[in-house]
Amino acid sequence: MLANYGYKDGSGDYFITIDTDRCNGCGDCVAACPSEVFEVLDEDPNDPLRDEPVAVVAADKKKKLKYECSACKPVSDRPPLPCVEACKAGAISHSW
Amino acid sequence: MAEEKQEEFWRWTESNWRNPDLNWTNGRFITAGIDVGSVSSQAVVMVDGQILAYSNMRTGSDSPNSARNALKYALEGLEIGEDRIAYCIGTGYGRVNVPMADRTITEIACHARGANFIYGPAVRTVLDVGGQDIKVIQCDERGKVTNFLMNDKCAAGTGRGMEVFADLLGVPVTEVGERSFRVKEEPSAVSSICVVYAKSEATGLLRKGWTTEEVLAAYCRAMAERIHSLVERVGATPEFAVTGGMAKNRGVMDRLMNIIGIERARTGWDTQIAGAVGAALFAHALCRQGKGGKKGLDPR
Numbered sequence: 392m393l394a395n396y397g398y399k400d401g402s403g404d405y406f407i408t409i410d411t412d413r414c415n416g417c418g419d420c421v422a423a424c425p426s427e428v429f430e431v432l433d434e435d436p437n438d439p440l441r442d443e444p445v446a447v448v449a450a451d452k453k454k455k456l457k458y459e460c461s462a463c464k465p466v467s468d469r470p471p472l473p474c475v476e477a478c479k480a481g482a483i484s485h486s487w
Numbered sequence: 488m489a490e491e492k493q494e495e496f497w498r499w500t501e502s503n504w505r506n507p508d509l510n511w512t513n514g515r516f517i518t519a520g521i522d523v524g525s526v527s528s529q530a531v532v533m534v535d536g537q538i539l540a541y542s543n544m545r546t547g548s549d550s551p552n553s554a555r556n557a558l559k560y561a562l563e564g565l566e567i568g569e570d571r572i573a574y575c576i577g578t579g580y581g582r583v584n585v586p587m588a589d590r591t592i593t594e595i596a597c598h599a600r601g602a603n604f605i606y607g608p609a610v611r612t613v614l615d616v617g618g619q620d621i622k623v624i625q626c627d628e629r630g631k632v633t634n635f636l637m638n639d640k641c642a643a644g645t646g647r648g649m650e651v652f653a654d655l656l657g658v659p660v661t662e663v664g665e666r667s668f669r670v671k672e673e674p675s676a677v678s679s680i681c682v683v684y685a686k687s688e689a690t691g692l693l694r695k696g697w698t699t700e701e702v703l704a705a706y707c708r709a710m711a712e713r714i715h716s717l718v719e720r721v722g723a724t725p726e727f728a729v730t731g732g733m734a735k736n737r738g739v740m741d742r743l744m745n746i747i748g749i750e751r752a753r754t755g756w757d758t759q760i761a762g763a764v765g766a767a768l769f770a771h772a773l774c775r776q777g778k779g780g781k782k783g784l785d786p787r
Binding site for chain 1: 592593595596631632633634635636637638639640641680681716717720721769772776
């Protein structure tokens with residue numbers, strides 16, 4: 392499942408997509424993110440019949456991703472995003 | 488001073504229904520799903536995965552009470568006590584405030600499952616336009632979510648926005664759709680998608696001499712464009728089903744489907760109950776897996 396967390400407002404689209412078929416709930420993204428955007432839950436809230444851990448974007452972060460993620464997104468010479476780098480399964484992507 | 492008559496143009500009809508052909512007394516599992524949304528609340532009671540009764544009401548200021556009232560209204564005229572309900576699942580924005588719920592499930596999962604039931608298994612895209620948020624979900628033939636997004640940061644293009652507009656223009660919210668087509672020429676959309684700014688823009692348009700119908704058309708178009716921008720992100724694979732109260736507004740939906748370029752699926756069920764239907768179905772699935780039914784109903 393592609394879980395798109397975030398929002399769209401007048402200034403643009405700010406979504407972090409987690410591919411839950413690839414995510415194994417290892418938690419490497421949680422450790423890598425300086426803004427504590429991710430958390431690992433024991434059960435996917437959007438797939439209640441599957442009992443496996445999965446990473447999600449924390450509820451208190453998903454409405455302000457533009458600001459939470461800004462530290463990792465300088466306007467020029469943007470380095471690879473720590474969360475995307477940390478995820479060996481390649482489950483995380485950003486829309487902006 | 489003459490007393491001003493306060494009319495409630497935003498008000499829509501609350502309803503309940505029971506299935507006359509279903510005999511619940513022989514049922515193995517009676518389950519319930521309660522969807523407490525930001526604007527409306529629904530309760531669906533199922534017997535072995537078939538809808539026995541449902542209700543659709545406005546959410547009050549007290550979520551636990553809204554949940555209780557919705558369930559009571561659904562069970563009206565049925566001799567079912569709440570203790571006979573094997574498993575109850577709460578969903579929706581106020582799901583943590585459903586006192587009788589045995590557990591909660593997100594509205595994303597419930598809407599996909601519910602749309603799969605009320606529209607049929609051919610549904611691949613579910614658009615839910617609720618009171619304060621918009622969800623776009625793709626699902627498989629079993630109603631399992633494969634891709635979703637939910638925009639709950641901004642209420643532009645949602646049901647509550649439409650209620651505010653109906654009130655502003657003095658048009659009953661249930662008539663907005665029809666009346667928005669009574670225009671000689673389709674106007675362009677209001678430029679602002681924000682409910683607050685769109686409202687002041689509409690006031691300006693009326694002053695400029697636009698008819699109420701033209702303003703409604705311009706607003707419906709703006710909402711359709713706003714919803715489309717979210718649908719685009721996930722994709723609109725047929726069959727395309729719409730749930731939530733906005734599915735009943737042809738003014739927005741016909742314009743939206745026109746932009747997308749496909750027909751939307753049809754159903755005889757109330758589109759607002761999809762979330763609660765999904766919740767009741769999950770409750771049934773959990774009972775069958777032996778994870779529910781803890782209220783002492785011996786499984787036969």
